[in-house]
Amino acid sequence: GGCPEDRRTPIVAYDDACANDGICVFSDAYTCDVLGGIMQSGTTWIGILGMIIIAIFLAYKSHLAFVFGIGLVTIISWPRGTAVTYFPDTLAGDARFDYFKQVVDIQPVNMLLAQFTSDLAGAGLALFTMLYVDFLDTSGTLLGLANAMGVIDEEGNFPKSRWAFSADALATMFGSIFGLSPVTSYIESGSGVEAGAKTGLTAVICSFFFFISIFFAPIIASIPPWATGGALVVVGAMMGRSLAKLDWNNVSHAVSGFVTVILMPLTYSIAYGLIGGIFVYLVMEGTFHLLSFVGISKPGSKKDDKGPARMAIGKSIINPQGDGGGLGEYAAEEGVGNDAGENADDGEDDKEAPMADEEEATPDDK
Structure with missing residues (x-):
């Protein structure tokens, strides 16, 4: 589309015949040299324009933001002979335009029950894989959409979640009968949420x-x-509001959350x-838990907040501040596992007791 022809490098199907001075099959796909990554593609800029238009309409609480933005960019991209056309003068562009001119096209349903197999081992592997991938995909999508609607309670649940997961599972099952990819909830539904969808009527109209x-x-x-693409960027920006609820001061939460978002x-x-995010979180938290068995307190714990960071390894204490000390001093200071620690706690209790008695005394007693 927007890449000048003098900067296009065709992608060649490099096979044995081509390597032996035979016929080399040139694909219609190509790479574009844009002078060191400078944004010169017209389609990129028209997509950015659509994103800005959608964002402006959303700022004014318009329910037509996504429809208008996507529709405007689409209409601009249909005429041929422009730098942003979806139908360039190439083999792929000609094929797209020929299909576009049909307007109406009814395809036969020839994939019904076509994916059934007697290979139970292969089916079991596919079932196990899709179970967890689809479950995690659906969980992330539904929780993200529910959070955008503001219906998640303090425990992380949302109303009728069981029905939502059941509907997604049934759709996946029946979709496979027709040879379809998993019929599941998609994050693109966030555009409907941002447009004001709440009751499910939007889903019914979309199905129509x-x-x-x-x-x-x-x-x-x-x-x-x-x-x-611009609409999806705006939806992602709107759903990014939930990142404010992440505990960024907790390293394991911050790193695992960032890995989740970036992956x-x-x-x-x-x-x-x-x-990826769950894996990073489990590894970090598991490491902290294992280190706690040798006396290294978990970062951010109350024990770690009491004073200088000390790590008990074997019979020694590593103190980053260099104030010395040994295992006995550490145990006494923390009050664990020896008489010195217990005596230290008792001494503190004795000192606090008179203060408590004085606070409980009334003016009449004095």
Whole structure:
């Protein structure tokens, strides 16, 4: 689209025939030299424009923000012969335009029950994999959407969560019968939430338009990705508000949370982001727990906050501040496991007792 032809490098299917001076198959795909990463692609800028338009409309609480932004960028991208067209003068562009001109296209349902197999071992592996990937993906999506609606309680639950997970599971099961990829909840639903969706009526209307899209697939398929990309960026920004609830002062929470957020766009998967974040959190917390057995208190614990950081390793104490001390001093100071610690605690109690008696004395007693 927006890449000048003199800066395009075609991607070649390099096979044995091509290597032996035979016929080299040139793909319609290409890479673009943009002079050191300078943003020169017209499609990039039109996508940014759509994102800004959506953000402005949202600031004014308009329910048409996403519809107008996506629709405007799509209409601008349809005419041929422009730098931002979705139908460039290439093989792929010509194929897209020919399909777009059909307007209406009804495809036969020829994948019904086509994915059943008698390979129980392979099916079991796929079932185990999809169970956890889909569960984590759905959990992250539903919790994110529920948090955006403000319906999550103090315990992290939201109303009718059982029904939501059950509906997602049933949709995945029945979708596979028709040879479809998992029919699950998608983070794109956040655009509906930001537009004011609350009761489920939006989902019903969307399902109707999904049914209509079966017949108008050429039109729907011709919506360029840079038209919808801006909307998803805005949705991500809106859902980023929940990051304020993360305890950034806790290192394990901060690192695992950051890994979760950064892996989602890098892997194109909410589930992979959650898996990465959970793994990092478990490793860090597990390490802290194991070190606590040798006397190294967990960072941020009450014991660690009482004074200088000390790590008991074997029979020695490492004190980063260099004030000396040994294992006996550490135990006495913390009041664990020896008589010195118990006596120290008793002494503190004796000192505090008279103060408590004085506070309880009334003016009449005096």
